[in-house]
Amino acid sequence: MSKLSEGEIQNRLKELDGWEYKEDAIHTSFEFENFKEAFSVMVRIAFEAEAQQHHPEWRNVYNELTISLSTHDTGGVTEKDFKLARTIEEIVDAG
Incomplete structure (x- = not known):
């Protein structure tokens, strides 16, 4: 899989609401009703990430989830x- 150019990344980001490109990764964050809802979404994402064999860098604090995606093998997106x-x-x- 080849690394995308910044132009390609910016063009593809137009299809994703709330995502941004910085530091060789795409980033977003979500706020949920409570910790249980945030963690439930994280579990569903984890199963899909494992199926795709591609895992996010993420951080969860109470009802907030921050996600960064980058393909480490290529050093970029x-x-x-x-x-x-x-x-x-x-x-x-689907919440």
């Missing part, structure tokens, strides 16, 4: 990151 980002969006939207 690839299509794998956007595939997982779209999956994450679907999971969060």
